[in-house]
Amino acid sequence: xxxxxxxxxxxxxxxxxxxxxxxxxxxxxxxxxxxxxxxxxxxxxxxxxxxxxxxxxxxxxxxxxxxxxxxxxxxxxxxxxxxxxxxxxxxxxxxxxxxxxxxxxxxxxxxxxxxxxxxxxxxxxxxxxxxxxxxxxxxxxxxxxxxxxxxxxxxxxxxxxxxxxxxxxxxxxxxxxxxxxxxxxxxxxxxxxxxxxxxxxxxxxxxxxxxxxxxxxxxxxxxxxxxxxxxxxxxxxxxxxxxxxxxxxxxxxxxxxxxxxxxxxxxxxxxxxxxxxxxxxxxxxxxxxxxxxxxxxxxxxxxxxxxxxxxxxxxxxxxxxxxxxxxxxxxxxxxxxxxxxxxxxxxxxxxxxxxxxxxxxxxxxxxxxxxxxxxxxxxxxxxxxxxxxxxxxxxxxxxxxxxxxxxxxxxxxxxxxxxxxxxxxxxxxxxxxxxxxxxxxxxxxxxxxxxxxxxxxxxxxxxxxxxx
Amino acid sequence: xxxxxxxxxxxxxxxxxxxxxxxxxxxxxxxxxxxxxxxxxxxxxxxxxxxxxxxxxxxxxxxxxxxxxxxxxxxxxxxxxxxxxxxxxxxxxxxxxxxxxxxxxxxxxxxxxxxxxxxxxxxxxxxxxxxxxxxxxxxxxxxxxxxxxxxxxxxxxxxxxxxxxxxxxxxxxxxxxxxxxxxxxxxxxxxxxxxxxxxxxxxxxxxxxxxxxxxxxxxxxxxxxxxxxxxxxxxxxxxxxxxxxxxxxxxxxxxxxxxxxxxxxxxxxxxxxxxxxxxxxxxxxxxxxxxxxxxxxxxxxxxxxxxxxxxxxxxxxxxxxxxxxxxxxxxxxxxxxxxxxxxxxxxxxxxxxxxxxxxxxxxxxxxxxxxxxxxxxxxxxxxxxxxxxxxxxxxxxxxxxxxxxxxxxxxxxxxxxxxxxxxxxxxxxxxxxxxxxxxxxxxxxxxxxxxxxxxxxxxxxxxxxxxx
Numbered sequence: 001x002x003x004x005x006x007x008x009x010x011x012x013x014x015x016x017x018x019x020x021x022x023x024x025x026x027x028x029x030x031x032x033x034x035x036x037x038x039x040x041x042x043x044x045x046x047x048x049x050x051x052x053x054x055x056x057x058x059x060x061x062x063x064x065x066x067x068x069x070x071x072x073x074x075x076x077x078x079x080x081x082x083x084x085x086x087x088x089x090x091x092x093x094x095x096x097x098x099x100x101x102x103x104x105x106x107x108x109x110x111x112x113x114x115x116x117x118x119x120x121x122x123x124x125x126x127x128x129x130x131x132x133x134x135x136x137x138x139x140x141x142x143x144x145x146x147x148x149x150x151x152x153x154x155x156x157x158x159x160x161x162x163x164x165x166x167x168x169x170x171x172x173x174x175x176x177x178x179x180x181x182x183x184x185x186x187x188x189x190x191x192x193x194x195x196x197x198x199x200x201x202x203x204x205x206x207x208x209x210x211x212x213x214x215x216x217x218x219x220x221x222x223x224x225x226x227x228x229x230x231x232x233x234x235x236x237x238x239x240x241x242x243x244x245x246x247x248x249x250x251x252x253x254x255x256x257x258x259x260x261x262x263x264x265x266x267x268x269x270x271x272x273x274x275x276x277x278x279x280x281x282x283x284x285x286x287x288x289x290x291x292x293x294x295x296x297x298x299x300x301x302x303x304x305x306x307x308x309x310x311x312x313x314x315x316x317x318x319x320x321x322x323x324x325x326x327x328x329x330x331x332x333x334x335x336x337x338x339x340x341x342x343x344x345x346x347x348x349x350x351x352x353x354x355x356x357x358x359x360x361x362x363x364x365x366x367x368x369x370x371x372x373x374x375x376x377x378x379x380x381x382x383x384x385x386x387x388x389x390x391x392x393x394x395x396x397x398x399x400x401x402x403x404x405x406x407x408x409x410x411x412x413x414x415x416x417x418x419x420x421x422x423x424x425x426x427x428x429x430x431x432x433x434x435x436x437x438x439x440x441x442x443x444x445x446x447x448x449x450x451x452x453x454x455x456x457x458x459x460x461x462x463x464x465x466x467x468x
Numbered sequence: 469x470x471x472x473x474x475x476x477x478x479x480x481x482x483x484x485x486x487x488x489x490x491x492x493x494x495x496x497x498x499x500x501x502x503x504x505x506x507x508x509x510x511x512x513x514x515x516x517x518x519x520x521x522x523x524x525x526x527x528x529x530x531x532x533x534x535x536x537x538x539x540x541x542x543x544x545x546x547x548x549x550x551x552x553x554x555x556x557x558x559x560x561x562x563x564x565x566x567x568x569x570x571x572x573x574x575x576x577x578x579x580x581x582x583x584x585x586x587x588x589x590x591x592x593x594x595x596x597x598x599x600x601x602x603x604x605x606x607x608x609x610x611x612x613x614x615x616x617x618x619x620x621x622x623x624x625x626x627x628x629x630x631x632x633x634x635x636x637x638x639x640x641x642x643x644x645x646x647x648x649x650x651x652x653x654x655x656x657x658x659x660x661x662x663x664x665x666x667x668x669x670x671x672x673x674x675x676x677x678x679x680x681x682x683x684x685x686x687x688x689x690x691x692x693x694x695x696x697x698x699x700x701x702x703x704x705x706x707x708x709x710x711x712x713x714x715x716x717x718x719x720x721x722x723x724x725x726x727x728x729x730x731x732x733x734x735x736x737x738x739x740x741x742x743x744x745x746x747x748x749x750x751x752x753x754x755x756x757x758x759x760x761x762x763x764x765x766x767x768x769x770x771x772x773x774x775x776x777x778x779x780x781x782x783x784x785x786x787x788x789x790x791x792x793x794x795x796x797x798x799x800x801x802x803x804x805x806x807x808x809x810x811x812x813x814x815x816x817x818x819x820x821x822x823x824x825x826x827x828x829x830x831x832x833x834x835x836x837x838x839x840x841x842x843x844x845x846x847x848x849x850x851x852x853x854x855x856x857x858x859x860x861x862x863x864x865x866x867x868x869x870x871x872x873x874x875x876x877x878x879x880x881x882x883x884x885x886x887x888x889x890x891x892x893x894x895x896x897x898x899x900x901x902x903x904x905x906x907x908x909x910x911x912x913x914x915x916x917x918x919x920x921x922x923x924x925x926x927x928x929x930x931x932x933x934x935x936x
Contacts, residue, residue, distance in 0.1 A: 022532070022535050022572075022576065023528065023531065023532075023535075024528070024530065024531065024532060024553055024555075024556075024558075024560060025555050025556070027528035027529075027530065027531070028526075028528060029525070029526070029527055029528060029573055029578055030525065030526035030527075031525060031578060031579060032523030032524060032525055032579065032587070033523075035523070035524045035525055035526045036523065036524065038526065039524065050848060051843040051846065051847065051848055051849065052843070052848075052849065052850065053820075053821045053848050053849060053850035053872070055500030055501075055503070055504065055820075056500060056503045056504065056507065057497070057498065057499060057500055057503055058496075058497070058498035058503045058506065059497055059498075060491065060492070060495035060496060060497060060606060061495075061529070061562075061592060061594070061606055062492065062495065062549075062562075063491065063492065063495070064490070064491075064492060067490050067491075081530075081551065081560075082551070083549065083550070083551030083552075084551075085492055086596055087492075087493050087596065088492075088493070090492075092492060092549075094529075094530075104490075105497055108490065110497055110499060111499060111500065114871045114872070118850065119500070124529060126529070128554055128555065138528060138529055153832060153852070153853055156832075156836075157851065160836065269832070269833075272833060273833070273836060352521075352523075353521045364621060364624075364737070365737075365740060365741070368624075368628065368741060375519040375520070378519065379519065380518060380519055380520075380521050381519065381520065381521060382520065382521035382586065383625065384621070385621055403582045404521070404582070
């Protein structure tokens with residue numbers, strides 16, 4: 001996001017110098033222009049997800065470590081913000097992952113026993129990400145979890161909803177890399193790797209770090225043919241032909257054939273829904289969370305080096321909290337979506353406020369009344385009443401209107417002016433805009449009746465950028 | 469909020485027993501029904517505030533203690549969640565107050581140099597509140613800050629906006645207690661109290677703990693007349709007559725007359741805006757944050773023992789971060805607003821989902837298509853395709869529709885059914901509702917064309933409760 005953080009700095013060098021030591025690494029202040037876009041994105045996404053019958057749940061920002069730990073793998077626990085609860089002496093952790101928290105909540109029965117459950121969330125997760133990665137450590141996410149459906153229609157629903165979400169926010173070009181963790185894990189298990197070596201091999205495969213993967217397989221003395229199959233699977237990506245080739249690697253092994261069959265069904269159903277061009281079958285797809293145990297996927301977009309989000313099936317995660325329930329879901333990283341969407345910055349000089357209503361101090365009450373009537377038409381309106389002579393008022397009004405990026409200045413209570421009459425000054429291009437054009441702006445003034453202004457304000461549809 | 473926490477439990481005793489040890493004290497899981505109402509409240513409030521030209525800013529969840537400390541008083545710092553930053557070894561704290569954070573951000577120049585600034589936020593603040601208080605420790609707030617305006621029009625704007633916010637969310641009955649910290653602080657200063665004794669006396673006065681206040685004044689050997697004035701001021705509340713009585717106490721002391729004059733101006737301007745009936749002048753009004761140094765206010769509503777929110781003027785807070793800027797603002801506590809509004813609970817059996825589209829497995833694609841067309845009309849739609857015989861399908865459809873609180877079940881792909889034809893089953897009152905009425909529900913079925921259904925869905929306005 002266009003946030004002010006130690007990684008993504010505002011333009012003034014002085015501010016960023018100060019900030020480096022004032023704000024913790026990876027934490028961001030999201031300024032008004034970007035915040036508005038973030039909230040707009042959130043609301044588009046949640047409303048799309050809502051149409052699929054998913055209900056938002058709001059989860060606590062921190063939890064007891066011992067309670068949430070069964071849902072978090074060791075590597076993730078190491079990157080958590082942990083601290084001691086003064087009340088109980090137990091260790092607390094800032095939520096590092098929302099899915100584990102939803103799983104904990106569902107297992108506790110808090111959302112009731114009815115199945116399936118469709119839940120969504122918008123939240124931050126907190127992790128010590130490596131500083132050089134340039135990522136935030138307070139990661140804004142929106143996600144959805146579909147709980148209690150085991151069959152392929154569950155995966156289909158979640159992926160379809162994901163595609164519709166990305167389309168709803170106007171992301172023009174994206175690819176969904178789709179795989180099944182069961183296939184490559186099965187190949188590794190078949191190769192005789194020890195659980196420890198397998199874990200390391202999975203991590204290397206997840207990062208597509210082939211040299212490291214080779215090393216691990218060599219150290220573990222995996223047979224040549226088995227090692228070759230693992231390496232090949234890690235890089236096996238494309239369309240339908242991927243499944244054919246994988247079937248050759250899997251032949252005669254039910255442990256490998258079952259995941260492939262499932263992936264094939266899901267792929268076919270998504271293709272027949274018209275999503276073939278968005279999909280990339282990727283048998284090396286892993287996600288990086290240990291709890292995924294079925295079909296998994298990541299979203300990629302041109303120009304963003306990391307995934308925008310992803311998800312998959314976690315049929316045994318909720319069970320770790322005491323209630324076995326097959327489930328699947330996805331999460332989107334708002335920060336990365338924001339980058340992928342290439343939102344405009346705040347220097348385009350566009351209108352932020354519809355009206356600045358301004359008048360002399362003695363007319364303060366009239367200023368309030370006029371502003372209030374304009375707001376009732378859902379316009380964004382600021383108001384001001386001023387000490388000092390009337391001569392300076394118009395001058396001041398123009399300067400203030402430009403500084404606030406008001407579309408129109410409304411002058412009320414001027415000498416000789418009727419209560420039912422106002423003076424409009426417009427257009428008030430921002431100074432940035434004027435400078436860019438090399439033209440001096442030339443606002444003009446006109447008198448109209450208050451009634452006419454109010455009528456125009458409630459019927460006109462020109463949106464001020466800050467409208468909420 | 470109707471949240472599941474150790475303080476506010478869901479109805480099942482078993483769940484709440486589990487929860488007591490599973491969720492940290494004061495932390496809440498806000499379940500779908502309540503979450504929807506919270507988000508709706510948030511959006512009403514932010515949209516009202518937005519119409520006044522306030523822009524939302526999103527602040528980091530934690531900060532360096534040493535950076536934020538100048539804006540937090542000692543008592544508040546003692547109730548903060550603090551922990552050590554692994555990266556720097558410096559102490560971090562979870563945001564205990566949003567105003568101090570906004571002040572820090574403005575002082576750093578992050579939002580630019582233009583004045584005035586109008587900023588809003590929706591956020592959580594975190595504090596170790598006493599367990600017996602029954603309050604949450606993750607406190608949801610919405611607030612607004614008006615920065616850079618010194619005169620009474622700033623206070624007037626913030627209070628008017630507060631009133632409009634409370635009216636916008638449908639709060640029928642509320643009172644705003646309005647005071648000025650300068651008056652009672654001035655009385656205390658005049659009485660010769662030491663700074664330490666004064667601080668303790670202020671705390672006692674803020675809690676309206678008169679016996680404790682008496683004790684402090686007696687220990688400090690404050691002269692009788694001065695002590696009497698302080699006691700009287702602490703309880704001086706009412707309408708205009710309060711100002712007249714206070715003027716008697718203040719006579720000849722500019723230190724006391726100035727705050728009274730300012731409060732009087734503000735009160736008059738609010739009365740002439742028609743708010744007299746909402747206001748209670750309260751010279752003992754304090755807020756409990758040390759940074760307030762002018763007019764202050766709290767909102768109260770019948771049936772809620774503590775204030776719903778409040779605010780006031782803090783002309784020197786931003787200065788503590790290096791940039792002197794007169795400012796004023798307010799914050800509302802979402803949890804308490806929620807209680808004051810008496811939202812309905814989730815047992816009213818109302819419709820949550822507009823349509824459940826259901827069909828046999830072989831018609832899975834048709835199920836998706838029909839559901840998708842209904843969603844395009846902004847309806848909430850769930851979908852399901854089922855294995856098994858067609859006989860069981862209708863039975864299952866009704867049970868599933870009731871469990872999901874669907875308004876209508878749409879059956880597609882049944883034997884002998886045309887692709888362009890669907891079977892509707894409605895009404896599907898929830899079982900709770902039926903039981904309450906002592907009537908068995910009796911859904912009926914009818915066949916209509918898909919085109920007619922889609923047309924009805926896009927034009928009908930019956931809202932499903934979960935609609936976002």
